[in-house]
Amino acid sequence: MKKQLFKILAKLNKTLLPSFTKRQLDIAKASKTQLAIIGWRAFVTKNSLD
Template identity: 70%
Template sequence: MKKQVFKVLAKLNKLLLPSFTKQKLDLSKATKLQMAIFGWKVYVTKNALD
């Protein structure tokens, strides 16, 4: 059940949130909001793959 929720969240992230790798964002120069989005996407992806 938990894994299915994270898979749905991962798909929503891909549709709604910006892709920083496509923008070639330097994480050392990222704003706090960009870092929060990046962290959220990593958290969701990690849990979707477990």
Template identity: 65%
Template sequence: MKKQLFIFLAKLNKLLLPSFTKQRLDLSNASKIQLLIFGWKLYITKRAL
């Protein structure tokens, strides 16, 4: 049940949130909100796997 929730959130993230790797964003120059989004997506993806 818990894993299905994270899989759903990962798919939702892919649809709604921007992909910083496709934009070739340098994390050392990223703003705080960009780092927050990147960390959120990383956490959800890790939990979904």
């Protein structure tokens, strides 16, 4: 159940949240909001793969 929830969240992240790798964002110059989005996407991706 938990894994399915994270898989759904991962699909929503892919469609709703911006992709910073496509924009070639420099992590050192990222704002706090951008870093929070990157962290959230990493957390969801990690949990959907476990």
